[in-house]
Amino acid sequence: MIQVEKVITKNWGKPNSHTLAEYKRGGGYGALEKALKMTPAQVTDEVKRSNLRGRGGAGFPTGLKWSFVPKDNPKPKYLAVNGDESEPGTFKDRYILENDPHMMLEGIAIACYALDAHQCYVYLRGEFKKQAEVTEAAIQEAYRAGIFGKKVLGTDFQLDVYLVRGAGAYICGEETALIESLEGKKGWPRLKPPFPAVVGLFGAPTVVNNVETLANVPAIIANGAEWFSKMGTDKSGGTRLICLSGTVNRPGVYEVPMHCTFNQLIYDETLGQGMPAGRKPKAVIPGGSSAPVMTADELDTAMEFEALKAKQNMAGSGGVIVMDDQTCLVRSLWRVARFYAEESCGQCTPCREGTPWQTRILRKIEEGRGVKGDVELLLKVASSIAPYPPIGLGNTICALGDAAALPVHSFVTKFRAEFDAHIDQKRCPYGDHPWGHFGGGRS
Amino acid sequence: MALFTPEEQKRFDAGIAEILTHYPADRKSAAMLPALRLLQSIKGWLPPEGMESVASKLEVTKERAYEVATFYVMFHTEKPGRYTVDVCTNLSCSLWGAEKVLSHLEKKLGLKAGERNEKFLLRETECLASCGTAPCLQVNEEHHENLSLAKVDEIFSRLS
Ligand SMILES: Cc1cc2nc3c(=O)[nH]c(=O)nc-3n(C[C@H](O)[C@H](O)[C@H](O)COP(=O)(O)O)c2cc1C
Ligand code: SF4
Ligand code: FES
Numbered sequence: 001m002i003q004v005e006k007v008i009t010k011n012w013g014k015p016n017s018h019t020l021a022e023y024k025r026g027g028g029y030g031a032l033e034k035a036l037k038m039t040p041a042q043v044t045d046e047v048k049r050s051n052l053r054g055r056g057g058a059g060f061p062t063g064l065k066w067s068f069v070p071k072d073n074p075k076p077k078y079l080a081v082n083g084d085e086s087e088p089g090t091f092k093d094r095y096i097l098e099n100d101p102h103m104m105l106e107g108i109a110i111a112c113y114a115l116d117a118h119q120c121y122v123y124l125r126g127e128f129k130k131q132a133e134v135t136e137a138a139i140q141e142a143y144r145a146g147i148f149g150k151k152v153l154g155t156d157f158q159l160d161v162y163l164v165r166g167a168g169a170y171i172c173g174e175e176t177a178l179i180e181s182l183e184g185k186k187g188w189p190r191l192k193p194p195f196p197a198v199v200g201l202f203g204a205p206t207v208v209n210n211v212e213t214l215a216n217v218p219a220i221i222a223n224g225a226e227w228f229s230k231m232g233t234d235k236s237g238g239t240r241l242i243c244l245s246g247t248v249n250r251p252g253v254y255e256v257p258m259h260c261t262f263n264q265l266i267y268d269e270t271l272g273q274g275m276p277a278g279r280k281p282k283a284v285i286p287g288g289s290s291a292p293v294m295t296a297d298e299l300d301t302a303m304e305f306e307a308l309k310a311k312q313n314m315a316g317s318g319g320v321i322v323m324d325d326q327t328c329l330v331r332s333l334w335r336v337a338r339f340y341a342e343e344s345c346g347q348c349t350p351c352r353e354g355t356p357w358q359t360r361i362l363r364k365i366e367e368g369r370g371v372k373g374d375v376e377l378l379l380k381v382a383s384s385i386a387p388y389p390p391i392g393l394g395n396t397i398c399a400l401g402d403a404a405a406l407p408v409h410s411f412v413t414k415f416r417a418e419f420d421a422h423i424d425q426k427r428c429p430y431g432d433h434p435w436g437h438f439g440g441g442r443s
Numbered sequence: 444m445a446l447f448t449p450e451e452q453k454r455f456d457a458g459i460a461e462i463l464t465h466y467p468a469d470r471k472s473a474a475m476l477p478a479l480r481l482l483q484s485i486k487g488w489l490p491p492e493g494m495e496s497v498a499s500k501l502e503v504t505k506e507r508a509y510e511v512a513t514f515y516v517m518f519h520t521e522k523p524g525r526y527t528v529d530v531c532t533n534l535s536c537s538l539w540g541a542e543k544v545l546s547h548l549e550k551k552l553g554l555k556a557g558e559r560n561e562k563f564l565l566r567e568t569e570c571l572a573s574c575g576t577a578p579c580l581q582v583n584e585e586h587h588e589n590l591s592l593a594k595v596d597e598i599f600s601r602l603s
Contacts, residue, residue: 085572086569086570086572087570088533088534088535088569088570088574089534089535089570089574090570090572090574091572091573091574091575093572094572125572126480126515126517127517127571127572127581127584127586128572129584129585129586130586160465162465164476164477165476165477165480166476166515166517167476167479167480167515167516167517167518168515168516168517168518169514169515169516170569181476182473183470183472183473184472184473184474184475184476184501184511185475185511186510186511186514186515187514187515202467202470202473243574243575244575245535245538245574245575245577246534246535246538246574247538251535251574251575251576251577252575253575285534289533289534289570319574321534321535321538321574323538327538332534332537335532335533335534335537336533336534339533339569339570342569343569435537435538435539435540435542436538438538438539438540439537439538439539439540440540440543441539441540441541441543441544441578441590441591441592442539442540442578442589442590442591442594443591443593
């Protein structure tokens with residue numbers, strides 16, 4: 001059985017865990033009080049030494065990101081919270097917002113103090129109605145309790161927090177598109193550099209952090225950087241929320257130690273509780289649909305940034321999707337490819353033209369109309385958006401291009417026989433049941 | 444006919460004024476998403492005259508409002524019917540029967556995904572962050588998860 005000291009989920013399941021009263025009962029906002037007695041530089045340093053890394057996808061060291069904000073820039077500084085959570089397979093931030101919004105809000109207050117930011121925008125995806133209601137109520141509670149407003153906990157530090165809801169666009173989770181959206185525009189990513197920490201919202205220095213990233217901050221300040229870093233691996237502190245979905249007995253969000261492997265996640269009795277009888281995992285997406293797929297014999301890898309990087313892969317958003325040995329991987333990849341074609345913002349030619357082209361080829365193969373050479377063509381199209389390996393060679397403005405190409409490269413290379421079988425048999429070998437053990441639906 | 448009833452006009456004006464307090468005075472245009480959301484919550488969609496009102500309040504052209512409105516799928520620049528039904532068919536939901544849910548609804552409502560009638564707009568949508576409680580759908584902004592076909596029937600039996 002996997003043991004974990006809960007950081008993010010410690011209050012989940014308690015009655016009224018979303019309220020200020022309940023959060024305070026567990027010592028909530030004590031870390032903010034402590035931080036306000038430190039200097040902003042000390043707070044940033046503590047976060048740096050904790051080895052906290054961003055939970056939004058890229059795993060960038062959080063304290064280091066904060067330190068990029070220029071101190072001598074006369075413009076106001078901003079914190080933008082990324083609660084867009086739209087990466088397929090990812091569903092963790094929503095539970096933080098539903099169960100314990102104050103943990104994130106306390107993290108926001110501490111981060112803003114460290115950054116000398118007096119305005120924070122919390123950007124939640126438009127579909128999060130319930131989550132927006134709970135979070136907005138928590139923000140109002142914090143204002144009434146003197147946690148936000150002109151004098152944060154009675155000090156001279158001023159902080160305003162405003163919740164903005166998106167309106168349905170995956171691309172707005174990309175940090176520069178999120179900033180464009182916060183500026184009231186369509187979500188078209190900006191070329192980097194300059195990075196948002198230097199030129200962000202309204203042309204001012206802006207830190208963009210994920211919901212889960214910020215929710216870790218209070219515990220770091222309360223218990224110290226060493227406590228947090230020791231919990232994790234060499235280069236990555238703390239625990240991690242993993243979103244487990246697909247063909248497993250118990251899908252859900254689990255807080256696990258950094259060293260937890262995919263096999264442990266799937267089979268542990270406190271986590272996924274194994275596969276349905278007689279089924280084995282065939283393919284596993286390790287970090288949201290943008291991450292390269294893994295085969296069954298790679299599943300003893302830890303679900304952690306460095307371990308996955310060593311395998312030319314990525315821990316991404318923590319969205320783990322399991323496909324069993326009855327799942328059609330051509331069909332699965334076609335659906336994933338369609339997503340990126342749908343969500344491409346259309347600014348860059350390789351992404352705008354390449355994503356629908358990938359989708360058309362995959363559809364053709366899945367429907368039994370594929371011919372020799374189609375798989376090679378598919379790989380060529382994917383390479384024209386972003387070659388692989390390694391990750392990050394994209395020919396596009398933002399990483400959505402890489403995200404669209406990585407699944408294609410990895411599914412095709414690792415499961416080539418399935419693509420060829422579709423072409424040879426001129427049909428999908430899985431017939432009317434392409435979606436694996438649970439594909440018939442719930443009864 | 445005027446776009447807003449006097450009551451609605453009051454809500455719109457007060458709403459916009461409140462939203463603008465959260466932005467720098469010289470950045471009114473940044474309030475576009477909350478402002479369009481407000482308009483849609485009042486009228487059920489974004490009528491052209493409404494987008495013009497938003498644009499003039501935020502001191503931008505109406506083309507700018509329209510450009511933003513058409514970029515985001517949750518904004519309706521056409522009248523959507525009483526209920527917008529969004530069924531997630533992305534990977535995790537498909538692994539739990541989402542295509543069955545969609546075809547069940549297509550039959551039930553007599554619409555193909557992407558089509559609308561007086562009462563319903565039926566759409567296939569992308570991941571709604573319910574992959575662990577798949578499959579899922581939204582009716583307007585109400586979210587439903589762990590769907591079986593029986594549960595879908597029950598949800599729709601409650602819609603008038
Ligand atoms: C296409 C695309 C979509 C993204 N979607 C999200 C998202 O929904 N939520 C998120 O936190 N980060 C998302 N990211 C990553 C952000 O750009 C950014 O790295 C992150 O918010 C930084 O926060 P962190 O350092 O705390 O992880 C996305 C990136 C790309 C390229
Ligand atoms: S890579 Fe795709 S989504 Fe990103 S900016 Fe270019 S066209 Fe838009
Ligand atoms: S795939 Fe349907 S909610 Fe994520």
